[in-house]
Amino acid sequence: MTIDWANFTPWASLSGGILLGVASAFFILVNGRVLGISGISGGLLPPKLGDAGWRVAFLLGMLAAPLVYGLLAPEGFVQAPRIDAGFATIVAAGLLVGLGTRCGSGCTSGHGVCGLSRLSPRSLVATLAFMGAGFAMVFVVRHVL
Amino acid sequence: MHRITEFFVGLLFGLGLLLSGMTDPAKVLGFLDLFGTWDPSLAFVMGGAIAVGFFAFALARKRTQSFLGGALHLPKSTDIDKRLVIGGLTFGAGWGLAGFCPGPGIVSMASGEVKAAVFVAAMVVGMAIFEVAERSGWRQRMGV
Numbered sequence: 001m002t003i004d005w006a007n008f009t010p011w012a013s014l015s016g017g018i019l020l021g022v023a024s025a026f027f028i029l030v031n032g033r034v035l036g037i038s039g040i041s042g043g044l045l046p047p048k049l050g051d052a053g054w055r056v057a058f059l060l061g062m063l064a065a066p067l068v069y070g071l072l073a074p075e076g077f078v079q080a081p082r083i084d085a086g087f088a089t090i091v092a093a094g095l096l097v098g099l100g101t102r103c104g105s106g107c108t109s110g111h112g113v114c115g116l117s118r119l120s121p122r123s124l125v126a127t128l129a130f131m132g133a134g135f136a137m138v139f140v141v142r143h144v145l
Numbered sequence: 146m147h148r149i150t151e152f153f154v155g156l157l158f159g160l161g162l163l164l165s166g167m168t169d170p171a172k173v174l175g176f177l178d179l180f181g182t183w184d185p186s187l188a189f190v191m192g193g194a195i196a197v198g199f200f201a202f203a204l205a206r207k208r209t210q211s212f213l214g215g216a217l218h219l220p221k222s223t224d225i226d227k228r229l230v231i232g233g234l235t236f237g238a239g240w241g242l243a244g245f246c247p248g249p250g251i252v253s254m255a256s257g258e259v260k261a262a263v264f265v266a267a268m269v270v271g272m273a274i275f276e277v278a279e280r281s282g283w284r285q286r287m288g289v
Contacts, residue, residue: 001179001180001181001183002181002182002183003182003183003184003185004175004182004183004184007172007175007184007186008184008185008186009166009172009186010185010186010189012164012165012166012186013165013166013186013187013189013190013193014189014190014192014193015164015165015193016161016162016163016164016165016166016167016190016193017161017165017189017190017191017192017193017194017196018161018193018194018196018197019157019158019160019161019164019165020158020161020162020165020190020193020194021193021194021195021196021197021198021201022157022161022197023154023157023158023161024158024194024197024198024201025197025198025200025201026150026153026154026157026201027151027154028201028202028205028211028217028219029201029204029205029208029211029212030150030154030211030212030213031147031150031151031154031211031213031215032210032211032213032215032216032217032218033151033218034218034219034220035154035158037246037247037248037251038247038272041247041251041269041272042272042276045269045272045273045276053147053148054147054148054151057147057148057149057151057152057155058151058152058154058155059155059251060152060155061151061152061153061154061155061156061157061158061159062155062156062158062159062248062251062252062255063155063159063251063252063254063255064152064155064156064159064255065155065156065158065159065160065162065163065252065255066159066163066252066253066255066256066257067255068156068159068160069159069160069163069164072160073163073164077164079166079168079169079172080169080256080258081168081169081170081171081249081253081256081258081261082169082170082171082172083170083171083243083244083253083258083260083261084170084171084174085170085242085243085244085260087260087263089242089243090243090245090260090263090264090267091263091264091267092239092242092267093239093240093242093243093245093264093267094239094243094245094250094263094264094265094266094267094268094270094271095239095267095268095270095271095274096235096236096238096239096242096271097236097239097240097245097246097247097250097264097268097271098239098267098268098269098270098271098272098273098274098275099232099235099236099271099272099274099275100231100232100233100234100235100236100237100238100239100271101232101236101247101268101272102232102271102272102275102276102279103228103231103232103235103236103275103284104228104229104230104231104232104233104235104236105222105229105232107236107246107247107248108167108240108246108247108248109158109246109247109248111233112191113191113194113195113198114198114202115220116191116195116198117194117195117197117198117199117201117202118198118202118206118219118220119199120220120223121223121225122220122222122223122224122225122229125225125229125230125233126229126230126232126233127233128233129229129230129232129233129234129237130233130234130236130237130240131237132234132237133233133234133235133236133237133238133240133241134177134237134238134240134241135177135179135180135241136237136238136241137177137237137238137240137241137242138174138177138178138179138181138241139178139179139180141241141242142178142181143180143181
C-alpha cells in the first residue's frame with residue numbers, strides 16, 4: 001500500500017464529516033429520526049399516508065445542496081464528480097446498491113455514521129460487510145481484471 | 146416547523162457530502178483502493194461524523210421525546226443475521242463498482258450529472274425489486 005498524498009484532503013474531509021455528524025445529531029434530537037439515506041428514500045416505495053412528508057422534505061433539502069454549495073464554497077472547493085464508470089457499470093452498481101441497502105437495512109449514513117455513533121454491534125457488522133466488499137470489489141476491478 | 150427543519154437537515158447533510166469529497170466517485174474509489182495508491186481522506190469523514198454523532202445519540206438515549214416533542218425513532222432491531230450480512234456485502238459490491246452510495250448519488254444527480262441520475266434510477270429499481278421480493282415471500286424462500 002502506498003498513500004496517495006496528492007489527493008489527500010484531511011481538513012476538507014474532516015470538516016465535511018463534522019457537518020454530516022451535526023446533521024445526524026440535529027435529526028435525531030430535533031426530529032427524532034435516524035439519518036439514513038437508503039431508509040429515508042426506500043420508505044417512499046410506496047409512499048404511506050402520513051409518513052411521506054418528512055422524507056420528501058429531507059430529500060428536497062439534499063437536492064438543493066449543490067446550488068447552495070456553489071454559492072457558499074470558496075473557489076477550489078467545488079469539485080465536479082469524476083465518474084469513470086460506463087453506463088452499464090453504473091446501472092449494475094445502482095441495482096446492487098438498491099437491493100443491498102434495503103436487504104441490509106442501511107447504508108453508509110444509517111449504519112456507518114448513525115449506527116457506529118450509537119455503538120450498535122449490528123451496524124458494526126453491516127459496516128464491516130459493506131466496507132470489506134467495497135475494498136474487495138475495487139481490488140478485483142483494478143488489480144485482478 | 147417539522148418540514149422546515151427536515152429540509153434544513155437534508156441541505157446540511159448534502160453540503161457535508163459535497164465538502165467531504167464523498168460526492169466524487171474517483172475520490173471514493175481512491176479510498177476503497179486499499180491495495181493500490183490509497184487516499185485515506187474518507188476515514189476522516191467517518192471520524193468527524195462519529196465524533197459528533199456519538200454525543201448526540203448518547204443524549205438521545207436518555208430522552209423520551211425529540212426537542213420538537215415527537216417520538217424518538219431509535220432502531221429497535223439488534224439482529225445480526227444472514228440478511229444483514231448479505232445486504233451489506235451486496236451494497237458494498239455496488240459501492241466499489243461505481244463509487245456511489247445512496248446520498249452522494251442523489252446529491253450528484255442534483256448537480257446535473259447524467260450518470261448520477263442513471264445510478265439513482267437503477268438504485269430505486271433495486272429497492273423496488275427488494276420490496277416486491279419481500280412482499281411476495283421470494284426473499285424468505287431464497288433463505289436470505
